[in-house]
Amino acid sequence: xxxxxxxxxxxxxxxxxIDTIFCYPGGATLNITDALTDISQINQVVVRHEQAAVHAAxxxxxxxxxxxxALVTSGPGAxxxxxxxxxxxxxxxxxxxxxxQVNTMLIGxxxxxxxxxxxxxxxxxxxxYLVRDVKDLAKIIKxxxxxxxxxxxxxxxxxxxxxxxxxxxxxxxxxxAVIRSYQPTYVGHLGQIKKAMRLMLHSKRPVLYxxxxxxxxxxxxxxxxxxxTLSIPVTNTLMGLGxxxxxxxxxLGMLGMHGTYAxxxxxxxxxxIIAMGARFDxxxxxxxxxxxxxxxxxxxxxxxxxxxxNIKVDIPIVGDTRNVLTQMLKIIEEEKETYxxxxxxxxxxxxxxxxxxxxxxxTYQRNDILKPQHVIERIFELTKGxxxxxxxxxxxxxxxxxxxxxxxxxxxxxxxxxGTMGYGFPAAIGAxxxxxxxxxxxxxxxxxxxxxxxxxxxxxxxxxPVKVVILNNGFLGMVRQWQQLFYEKxxxxxxxxxxxFVKVAEAYGAVGLRxxxxxxxxxxxxxxxxxxxxxxxxxxxxxxxxxxxxVPAGASLKEMLLV
Amino acid sequence: xxxxxxxxxxxxxxxxxxxxxxxxGRGFNIESxxxxxxLDPTVSTMTIVTTGNDAILEQILKQLxxxxxVIKVVDFKDIDYVSRQMVLVKVNAEEKTxxxxxxxxxxxxGKIIDVSSRSYTIMITGDEDKLKAFISLIKPLGIKELVxxxxxxxxxxxxxxxxxxxxxxxxxxxxx
Numbered sequence: 001x002x003x004x005x006x007x008x009x010x011x012x013x014x015x016x017x018i019d020t021i022f023c024y025p026g027g028a029t030l031n032i033t034d035a036l037t038d039i040s041q042i043n044q045v046v047v048r049h050e051q052a053a054v055h056a057a058x059x060x061x062x063x064x065x066x067x068x069x070a071l072v073t074s075g076p077g078a079x080x081x082x083x084x085x086x087x088x089x090x091x092x093x094x095x096x097x098x099x100x101q102v103n104t105m106l107i108g109x110x111x112x113x114x115x116x117x118x119x120x121x122x123x124x125x126x127x128x129y130l131v132r133d134v135k136d137l138a139k140i141i142k143x144x145x146x147x148x149x150x151x152x153x154x155x156x157x158x159x160x161x162x163x164x165x166x167x168x169x170x171x172x173x174x175x176x177a178v179i180r181s182y183q184p185t186y187v188g189h190l191g192q193i194k195k196a197m198r199l200m201l202h203s204k205r206p207v208l209y210x211x212x213x214x215x216x217x218x219x220x221x222x223x224x225x226x227x228x229t230l231s232i233p234v235t236n237t238l239m240g241l242g243x244x245x246x247x248x249x250x251x252l253g254m255l256g257m258h259g260t261y262a263x264x265x266x267x268x269x270x271x272x273i274i275a276m277g278a279r280f281d282x283x284x285x286x287x288x289x290x291x292x293x294x295x296x297x298x299x300x301x302x303x304x305x306x307x308x309x310n311i312k313v314d315i316p317i318v319g320d321t322r323n324v325l326t327q328m329l330k331i332i333e334e335e336k337e338t339y340x341x342x343x344x345x346x347x348x349x350x351x352x353x354x355x356x357x358x359x360x361x362x363t364y365q366r367n368d369i370l371k372p373q374h375v376i377e378r379i380f381e382l383t384k385g386x387x388x389x390x391x392x393x394x395x396x397x398x399x400x401x402x403x404x405x406x407x408x409x410x411x412x413x414x415x416x417x418x419g420t421m422g423y424g425f426p427a428a429i430g431a432x433x434x435x436x437x438x439x440x441x442x443x444x445x446x447x448x449x450x451x452x453x454x455x456x457x458x459x460x461x462x463x464x465p466v467k468v469v470i471l472n473n474g475f476l477g478m479v480r481q482w483q484q485l486f487y488e489k490x491x492x493x494x495x496x497x498x499x500x501f502v503k504v505a506e507a508y509g510a511v512g513l514r515x516x517x518x519x520x521x522x523x524x525x526x527x528x529x530x531x532x533x534x535x536x537x538x539x540x541x542x543x544x545x546x547x548x549x550x551v552p553a554g555a556s557l558k559e560m561l562l563v
Numbered sequence: 564x565x566x567x568x569x570x571x572x573x574x575x576x577x578x579x580x581x582x583x584x585x586x587x588g589r590g591f592n593i594e595s596x597x598x599x600x601x602l603d604p605t606v607s608t609m610t611i612v613t614t615g616n617d618a619i620l621e622q623i624l625k626q627l628x629x630x631x632x633v634i635k636v637v638d639f640k641d642i643d644y645v646s647r648q649m650v651l652v653k654v655n656a657e658e659k660t661x662x663x664x665x666x667x668x669x670x671x672x673g674k675i676i677d678v679s680s681r682s683y684t685i686m687i688t689g690d691e692d693k694l695k696a697f698i699s700l701i702k703p704l705g706i707k708e709l710v711x712x713x714x715x716x717x718x719x720x721x722x723x724x725x726x727x728x729x730x731x732x733x734x735x736x737x738x739x
Contacts, residue, residue, distance in 0.1 A: 118577065181631060305622065308621065
């Protein structure tokens with residue numbers, strides 16, 4: 001059947017089962033926006049800035065496990081997506097971004113609103129396409145969704161020139177994507193897995209170090225069962241939080257720069273690290289030469305490039321984390337007695353770790369001034385952990401990682417790899433669109449929230465009851481912390497003047513609340529969580545509070561500054 | 564250490580810049596890069612010469628493999644292979660020096676592919692040492708211009724750079 005490119009676009013999205021796109025219109029999108037008029041199967045959320053469209057698609061994807069979709073116009077519309085695409089790329093988030101482009105005849109002519117967006121985003125996409133012929137459009141869209149969601153997921157960009165969206169072609173959506181050069185490995189090599197399991201039986205101080213791969217491959221149940229069956233303690237990276245319940249007895253807390261004492265010491269004294277879907281990021285490892293100095297390393301990852309990139313690995317296993325864990329659990333099932341004994345063999349190690357946990361818990365000093373950590377603890381208690389939490393970047397993000405005990409996967413949405421300020425609020429909007437009935441809370445700083453504060457209009461327009469808790473300390477807190485610790489308290493550029501957030505919320509038609517003392521925390525938070533409207537909660541917290549423990553940059557994990 | 568890598572890639576626009584971008588984005592060095600269509604017009608062959616230690620080489624190979632348009636990557640580190648490059652040299656050719664140039668071209672099994680009243684343009688193919696030797700010998704006669712390709716390489720004997728059979732993959736499903 002003959003269709004225009006714009007109709008092919010719409011039909012292809014329907015064929016992929018896409019229910020939501022985050023978008024912003026422009027001249028080059030007109031054919032497509034027109035074709036989307038009256039299409040009720042696809043929820044169209046128009047944001048206020050293209051960066052937010054991509055973050056919202058990202059939040060939607062992280063929370064739901066489905067592919068996020070954004071659609072923007074050419075030139076500045078497309079270039080505004082770069083930060084969002086890079087954020088998704090660093091955290092391996094499945095996403096397809098459709099940018100529109102000037103007419104094919106004009107490409108390369110410095111036409112009005114023209115940008116070589118395929119070229120600009122090449123280093124931060126998993127793959128990208130410029131559609132030159134309407135006949136290729138359906139095939140390219142099929143491939144784009146396949147590439148975005150399979151293997152190590154990531155963002156794919158499809159650039160559609162305006163004349164391609166108006167040209168006509170036969171439409172038949174391909175059933176399969178066939179890409180001869182792209183065949184990810186999903187199942188781990190059994191020989192390597194057996195070798196890894198034998199190595200494990202010889203270790204006395206094993207630690208599971210798990211990352212975002214566990215969340216992306218939906219392996220958290222398998223991970224928890226694996227850890228429980230053998231009593232192996234687990235530490236998560238920031239991206240891995242929720243992979244094992246945050247209140248699980250075997251959970252050590254996050255490791256790394258702001259990780260717990262128990263996690264960092266366990267890594268340092270371990271004789272075997274079992275890394276699952278984690279990539280040995282520098283924020284997690286500290287000084288790489290002194291990372292796990294006594295340990296052999298088993299590394300499970302779907303992406304071969306992650307293996308032995310930063311840390312030399314003894315046993316690499318390329319495969320999907322969930323598949324590999326299932327394969328490992330099968331071996332344990334077959335040799336129950338051996339593994340039951342192993343469980344006993346490492347009891348001494350578990351005791352040692354429990355002692356660390358007891359002696360050096362995450363803590364902060366309580367005094368008259370309201371502490372941000374307390375606010376996060378209360379959010380956890382009042383929601384009983386049943387909330388989707390997004391964060392911005394900086395102190396708010398680290399305190400959330402430390403003090404909110406993520407009980408389930410896909411409830412911690414945070415920009416781990418790129419560290420993008422301004423991510424949390426639009427991501428919360430995306431998550432709220434995916435789960436309209438869930439409580440979605442963005443834990444923000446006064447600096448970060450101002451990077452995409454305009455999205456309050458989107459939240460109000462679409463009636464998305466997102467709660468934004470602004471830990472307002474009057475500073476760019478994390479940069480200020482570094483200035484305090486390493487630059488003799490010379491707070492250059494970090495003291496921010498902020499608007500009255502309550503009035504800002506009200507001006508947009510949202511609810512604005514304020515907390516100034518500890519006694520009001522519960523009351524105001526309860527009030528916020530109960531109301532069904534987008535809400536800003538401006539929380540005035542201690543201005544010079546620092547995130548501890550802290551491993552200074554370039555130091556080893558055992559060199560922690562405690563409170 | 565210097566490495567020669569051969570790639571089969573989709574013959575599409577933008578592929579070369581993805582590969583070059585991978586090298587520049589990660590700070591890997593490209594010493595030379597030759598690319599042209601292969602026997603199959605949908606596939607191009609690239610020969611890249613790069614430098615780096617084993618860890619860098621491992622990352623280069625893995626990262627190249629990760630690119631969607633790259634069909635196959637072969638590192639010639641442990642493979643016996645032949646490699647050739649070509650140089651075109653325009654030299655001064657006065658009456659006095661012509662016989663000597665001709666003799667040298669013959670020794671090096673080159674060809675004179677263009678002649679003018681005051682110059683010869685010579686084509687020489689061979690490995691790097693041979694080209695180097697020729698250039699150093701011809702230099703005193705006065706080189707006007709020189710262009711050269713990087714090497715192209717192929718494994719010796721029966722070994723082929725084969726493309727895997729096409730595999731059908733359903734969207735999002737594991738293909739084992």
